[in-house]
Amino acid sequence: xxxxxxxxxxxxxxxxxxxxxxxxxxxxxxxxxxxxxxxxxxxxxxxxxxxxxxxxxxxxxxxxxxxxxxxxxxxxxxxxxxxxxxxxxxxxxxxxxxxxxxxxxxxxxxxxxxxxxxxxxxxxxxxxxxxxxxxxxxxxxxxxxxxxxxxxxxxxxxxxxxxxxxxxxxxxxxxxxxxxxxxxxxxxxxxxxxxxxxxxxxxxxxxxxxxxxxxxxxxxxxxxxxxxxxxxxxxxxxxxxxxxxxxxxxxxxxxxxxxxxxxxxxxxxxxxxxxxxxxxxxxxxxxxxxxxxxxxxxxxxxxxxxxxxxxxxxxxxxxxxxxxxxxxxxxxxxxxxxxxxxxxxxxxxxxxxxxxxxxxxxxxxxxxxxxxxxxxxxxxxxxxxxxxxxxxxxxxxxxxxxxxxxxxxxxxxxxxxxxxxxxxxxxxxxxxxxxxxxxxxxxxxxxxxxxxxxxxxxxxxxxxxxxxxxxxxxxxxxxxxxxxxxxxxxxxxxxxxxxxxxxxxxxxxxxxxxxxxxxxxxxxxxxxxxxxxxxxxxxxxxxxxxxxxxxxxxxxxxxxxxxxxxxxxxxxxxxxxxxxxxxxxxxxxxxxxxxxxxxxxxxxxxxxxxxxxxxxxxxxxxxxxxxxxxxxxxxxxxxxxxxxxxxxxxxxxxxxxxxxxxxxxxxxxxxxxxxxxxxxxxxxxxxxxxxxxxxxxxxxxxxxxxxxxxxxxxxxxxxxxx
Amino acid sequence: xxxxxxxxxxxxxxxxxxxxxxxxxxxxxxxxxxxxxxxxxxxxxxxxxxxxxxxxxxxxxxxxxxxxxxxxxxxxxxxxxxxxxxxxxxxxxxxxxxxxxxxxxxxxxxxxxxxxxxxxxxxxxxxxxxxxxxxxxxxxxxxxxxxxxxxxxxxx
Ligand code: FES
Ligand code: FES
Numbered sequence: 120x121x122x123x124x125x126x127x128x129x130x131x132x133x134x135x136x137x138x139x140x141x142x143x144x145x146x147x148x149x150x151x152x153x154x155x156x157x158x159x160x161x162x163x164x165x166x167x168x169x170x171x172x173x174x175x176x177x178x179x180x181x182x183x184x185x186x187x188x189x190x191x192x193x194x195x196x197x198x199x200x201x202x203x204x205x206x207x208x209x210x211x212x213x214x215x216x217x218x219x220x221x222x223x224x225x226x227x228x229x230x231x232x233x234x235x236x237x238x239x240x241x242x243x244x245x246x247x248x249x250x251x252x253x254x255x256x257x258x259x260x261x262x263x264x265x266x267x268x269x270x271x272x273x274x275x276x277x278x279x280x281x282x283x284x285x286x287x288x289x290x291x292x293x294x295x296x297x298x299x300x301x302x303x304x305x306x307x308x309x310x311x312x313x314x315x316x317x318x319x320x321x322x323x324x325x326x327x328x329x330x331x332x333x334x335x336x337x338x339x340x341x342x343x344x345x346x347x348x349x350x351x352x353x354x355x356x357x358x359x360x361x362x363x364x365x366x367x368x369x370x371x372x373x374x375x376x377x378x379x380x381x382x383x384x385x386x387x388x389x390x391x392x393x394x395x396x397x398x399x400x401x402x403x404x405x406x407x408x409x410x411x412x413x414x415x416x417x418x419x420x421x422x423x424x425x426x427x428x429x430x431x432x433x434x435x436x437x438x439x440x441x442x443x444x445x446x447x448x449x450x451x452x453x454x455x456x457x458x459x460x461x462x463x464x465x466x467x468x469x470x471x472x473x474x475x476x477x478x479x480x481x482x483x484x485x486x487x488x489x490x491x492x493x494x495x496x497x498x499x500x501x502x503x504x505x506x507x508x509x510x511x512x513x514x515x516x517x518x519x520x521x522x523x524x525x526x527x528x529x530x531x532x533x534x535x536x537x538x539x540x541x542x543x544x545x546x547x548x549x550x551x552x553x554x555x556x557x558x559x560x561x562x563x564x565x566x567x568x569x570x571x572x573x574x575x576x577x578x579x580x581x582x583x584x585x586x587x588x589x590x591x592x593x594x595x596x597x598x599x600x601x602x603x604x605x606x607x608x609x610x611x612x613x614x615x616x617x618x619x620x621x622x623x624x625x626x627x628x629x630x631x632x633x634x635x636x637x638x639x640x641x642x643x644x645x646x647x648x649x650x651x652x653x654x655x656x657x658x659x660x661x662x663x664x665x666x667x668x669x670x671x672x673x674x675x676x677x678x679x680x681x682x683x684x685x686x687x688x689x690x691x692x693x694x695x696x697x698x699x700x701x702x703x704x705x706x707x708x709x710x711x712x713x714x715x716x717x718x719x720x721x722x723x724x725x726x727x728x729x730x731x732x733x734x735x736x737x738x739x740x741x742x743x744x745x746x747x748x749x750x751x752x753x754x755x756x757x758x759x760x761x762x763x764x765x766x767x768x769x770x771x772x773x774x775x776x777x778x779x780x781x782x783x784x785x786x787x788x789x790x791x792x793x794x795x796x797x798x799x800x801x802x803x804x805x806x807x808x809x810x811x812x813x814x815x816x817x818x819x820x821x822x823x824x825x826x827x828x829x830x831x832x833x834x835x836x837x838x839x840x841x
Numbered sequence: 842x843x844x845x846x847x848x849x850x851x852x853x854x855x856x857x858x859x860x861x862x863x864x865x866x867x868x869x870x871x872x873x874x875x876x877x878x879x880x881x882x883x884x885x886x887x888x889x890x891x892x893x894x895x896x897x898x899x900x901x902x903x904x905x906x907x908x909x910x911x912x913x914x915x916x917x918x919x920x921x922x923x924x925x926x927x928x929x930x931x932x933x934x935x936x937x938x939x940x941x942x943x944x945x946x947x948x949x950x951x952x953x954x955x956x957x958x959x960x961x962x963x964x965x966x967x968x969x970x971x972x973x974x975x976x977x978x979x980x981x982x983x984x985x986x987x988x989x990x991x992x993x994x995x996x997x
Contacts, residue, residue: 212938212975340934347939348927350874350914354940357873365868407868409860484878484886484940484974533876533940534975565879741934745977749937752976775883775972783965786978 152317156195156203159311162270163193164262165319192245192259194223194266196274200294200308202227202234204266207247208259209239209505210531211539213805214742215255217342218335221739222260225335226267226327229294229307231342239507239529249506251537251631256738256803257705261326264335268327269320277310329736329797338741354533355503356488356562363490364393366551366561367411369401369418370571373768374628376424385417393555394418404551404559428626429766434475434579437601440624452622454608457615462594466585468654473581474643475830476602477762478574478627482780485533486568491548492558497524502545503532510542517546518553536753537631538572569773574763575632576625578602580643590655592666597644601625603636606703606810609644611666627765633750634806637703638757638813642831645699645814649821659818660685660698669702671733675709675794676700679731682792683711693718694726695823699814705802706734707794710751710811714819721837723820725755725787732791732808735799743804747791750808756781758813760835845907850916862906863887863898866913874914874943878972885971888944888951889913895951914943917950925995926950929988930981937975945971949985958989 152161192206204223210216220234237243239250247259271291278296279286288299297304329336346352371378378401383394386403392414393404401420405411428436463469489502498518504510507527515522527545544561552559563571578601585594595613604620620636632638652662660680667673676698680686685698693716700709713727732747760779764771772778791808817828824840843858849870856869863880866872866889875898878886882900889898890912917924926946929935936942945968952959952967959967964985973981 212936212940214937338934340931341936341939344931344934344936345923347936347942348914348923348930348946349918350872350943352939353873354876356877357867359871359873407860408864482974484884484938484972485876486878532938534938536974562877565881565884745934745937745980748979749976752978753974775879775881780972780974781976781978782972783969783978783982786965786976789979 153315157197158313158315159198160196160270160273160314160316160318161193162266162273162318162320164266192262192266194263194270196270196307196311198308198312200233200306202229203237204234204263205237205244206259206263207239207244207508208255209250209507209529211250211503211505211533211535213255213746214341214739215250215259216531217339218256218739218742219260219263220342221335221337221339222264223267225332226264227271228291231334231339233294236342240526241507241511241528242526246508249509249540250535251505251540256801260738260801264326265320269318273316273318274307274310278305281305281310329801332736335738336736337739339739340741353530354485354488355490355501355530356485356533356560358488358490358501358530358560360490360492360558363558363560364404364406364551364555365408365411366402366404366548366559367408367415368547368561368567369403369415369420370567371399371424372422373424374427375768376422379421379423381421382419385419386414389414389417393551395551395554397550400547400550402547402551404555404557408562424768427768430477430762430764431766433478433577433626436626437577437579437623441600441621442624443622452604452620454616454618456613459594459596459615459617462615463583463585463596466593467588468586468651469584470586470647470650470654471581471583472647472650472829473579474639474646475580476578476639476642477831478577478629478765479632479757479761480569480574480763480778481536481538481572481632482568482778483534483536483538486563486565487539487544487572488560488562489545489548490558490560491545491552493549493553493556496520497526498549499526499528500545500549501528501530502542502548503535503539504529504542504545505535505537505539506541509540510545513542514545514549518549536633537575537635540631541573543571565775566773569778570770573628573630575757576602576629576636578636578639580639582643582647584647584651586651586655588655590652590657590662590665592651599636599640599643602639605635605640606637606701607640610669610672610702611648611663612668613666627763633753634703634809637701637806637810638754639831641699641701641703641810642813642817645701645811646817646827646829649697649814649818650827653821658686663698663700671707671796672700672702672709675707675731675733678792678794679709679711679729682731682790683713683727683729685711691715693823695819695821697815697817697819697822699811699818701810703807703810705800706732706804706807708732708807708811710815712812712815712819714816714823716820716823716838718824718840721840723759723834723838725816728787728789728812728815730789730791730808730811731794732804733794733796734802734804734807736797736801737793737795738801740793743793744791746804747793747808748789750806751789751791751812752781752786754809754812755785757831758816758833759785760832762832762835845904847903847906847911848909849911850913856903858904860903861899862889862901862903862911865903866898872913872915876940876943878941878944883970883972884941884944885948886941886944888947888971890947890951893951893954895948912947914947917946924950925988925991926953926984929984929991933980933984933987935977935980935984937977941971941973941975941977945973945981949988952985953989953992957992959985961986
């Protein structure tokens with residue numbers, strides 16, 4: 120094997136979500152579009168400024184003159200009345216296939232059943248950086264609404280011309296244009312028959328205000344829901360092609376190990392088995408997964424690895440290995456206001472504390488999977504990824520081929536949570552498929568997923584603050600080591616601030632995780648706020664409100680307090696109440712928690728969680744509630760018990776039986792309240808509802824016991840009360 | 842390679858015996874509604890019914906299922922007519938990515954066949970071996986309750 124195989128792609132926190140290479144080469148001209156789509160009406164969304172184009176679009180240099188420069192999304196209405204929408208966003212359980220369809224139905228005035236969403240196919244959809252950062256709703260949802268509104272206007276205009284009447288006398292509803300008097304009516308499909316109409320819409324077209332929404336704003340069920348309850352939907356790991364083989368990779372003995380020697384002869388003797396050894400890559404492909412596993416087990420490989428830091432010394436390691444090299448692109452790593460030292464010196468009370476978070480694993484229930492097929496020098500890969508275009512780039516780089524020879528498709532996937540940004544499984548399947556000259560599917564085992572994916576970064580957060588006797592915070596210093604800068608600014612009103620993120624060397628491969636560092640930073644900040652309230656003997660919510668001007672955050676705090684019944688007396692021994700909140704990615708959250716602690720056994724029961732969330736106008740209340748509840752439940756794991764154990768380059772608890780995730784018995788009653796602001800733009804909701812859970816639990820445990828916990832997870836082994 | 846006969850979703854099928862029931866279903870029979878989530882018996886994504894009882898197909902050798910009635914998620918509906926649990930999961934929106942859904946429904950089907958009217962605590966106890974990473978648990982419990990009620994009302 121002579122080809123170079125580039126496998127390791129370093130990942131860093133935050134930065135990973137912020138590189139934006141718009142690399143879409145659109146080579147169809149106008150006639151080709153219709154050849155490919157069929158006659159009808161085509162509307163594309165043009166991005167005016169480059170930044171917005173990079174966000175969710177950026178088709179470069181189209182050949183056809185009529186086509187715009189920067190495309191975010193496009194929509195085709197065919198002669199059969201079917202509306203096909205093309206977006207680079209992907210579906211992995213956040214239900215955007217439904218909410219984006221609603222956006223189109225709303226503006227185009229067609230039934231949901233007429234809409235098909237083509238998502239995350241690098242050949243058919245415009246370039247997209249990826250589906251993360253709670254950006255789909257604020258960006259793609261708006262673009263699609265604009266495209267759909269323009270299509271509707273065009274249809275009305277067509278009918279007006281045909282009937283020689285004024286546009287204002289016509290209405291579009293239910294897939295038809297009719298005159299207001301109700302005399303004439305024509306289906307959209309009939310209007311576009313034999314036509315090849317194109318229109319480009321600027322991104323700043325006016326839209327129906329949320330208060331007038333009819334379809335958007337409704338709690339519609341998941342589109343194609345039936346396919347999911349009948350087992351019909353094909354996830355990436357379910358994909359199959361004729362003659363397909365199953366791949367299995369021989370993994371190194373530890374992280375960063377190099378191959379000393381390998382003997383593949385026994386495996387090669389097995390009939391029908393393809394063995395690939397290329398640099399550090401060793402893999403096999405065979406007719407069944409059982410055969411592939413058997414062949415892989417016959418390979419004798421010897422690896423060499425250097426000693427590596429383990430979980431026991433992780434926080435020390437992070438503090439000692441500050442690099443501050445390469446600050447995250449586009450994200451502030453520092454925030455300064457006023458002057459901290461004099462304010463600190465003049466304060467009546469000063470408090471300095473350190474908070475920590477452990478590495479945790481995303482544990483998507485569907486592990487990474489990819490099916491790769493070569494056709495001459497063209498490669499097609501079906502894989503579960505949040506960045507199909509990013510994976511296309513990775514494949515092109517790994518195999519030294521142009522990107523337009525690579526097609527990546529993303530069938531709706533078994534979740535991601537920020538953990539499926541990379542394309543290693545796609546590369547593995549493609550490498551094996553090239554050698555085998557047949558399609559190859561690679562599905563990671565749970566253990567591989569726990570070991571060879573990447574982790575939410577661990578971090579150390581140091582907070583120092585100064586405050587006046589009356590509880591006014593006057594100085595605030597906040598340093599985050601390694602875990603990230605997301606959500607590190609304080610929403611509270613403090614005149615003198617120094618806030619910084621410090622990049623460090625990382626002992627494990629790390630990357631994005633639902634909410635990024637905002638979870639860690641909220642945990643540190645909101646725990647510290649509670650500690651300060653305790654110092655001045657103020658009620659914790661009142662203390663927060665005293666230092667808070669932001670109206671939207673005040674509103675969610677007030678709503679949470681009301682729903683929870685904040686301020687009522689304790690009714691049992693071991694009972695405790697905690698509150699925490701904040702804002703991030705345009706969403707505002709406040710969470711109140713009640714715990715019941717058994718002082719004898721140290722068992723902590725989460726008795727109740729109330730989370731109030733506000734993210735502007737709501738597109739689908741049912742989907743939103745699902746996201747809020749899901750985020751709260753996911754947050755319980757990281758708050759209470761999840762931690763990756765590792766030592767010397769190995770993961771020690773990389774099995775579902777060893778790594779504990781929330782189960783039915785762990786789920787408390789969760790009450791979610793959505794505050795709607797129809798006057799504000801819709802923002803994403805997949806991440807921010809997590810933020811308040813961990814600090815609210817920690818604060819409730821303190822309230823119940825007087826024990827202050829400053830590390831996540833809070834109680835992996837129960838609570839120790841001395 | 843040894844061949845065995847399995848009764849899957851009402852048909853008799855000859856398969857190679859060498860693997861777990863999960864890989865036979867997914868690779869040989871292309872019944873991919875049954876999912877792999879852990880291979881350790883820990884997540885329930887691979888749950889099928891064997892003689893009406895929920896079983897983890899990743900922990901079941903295919904040979905152990907000979908002469909038994911195997912039902913997968915694909916065999917639960919009666920033609921176009923969905924099983925009450927399938928209807929209830931749709932009605933409650935009890936899924937996000939839905940990768941856990943097949944296993945959840947099969948585990949719940951086993952529960953309802955032995956306990957037509959389970960309490961919430963009984964549901965939680967029975968379903969605890971099924972993992973949902975998206976955090977859809979409250980809705981799944983509600984869907985199981987709904988299916989139980991629907992069955993009661995229709996007198997099944
Ligand atoms: S795959 Fe069988 S229990 Fe997880
Ligand atoms: S819905 Fe995604 S794992 Fe349950």
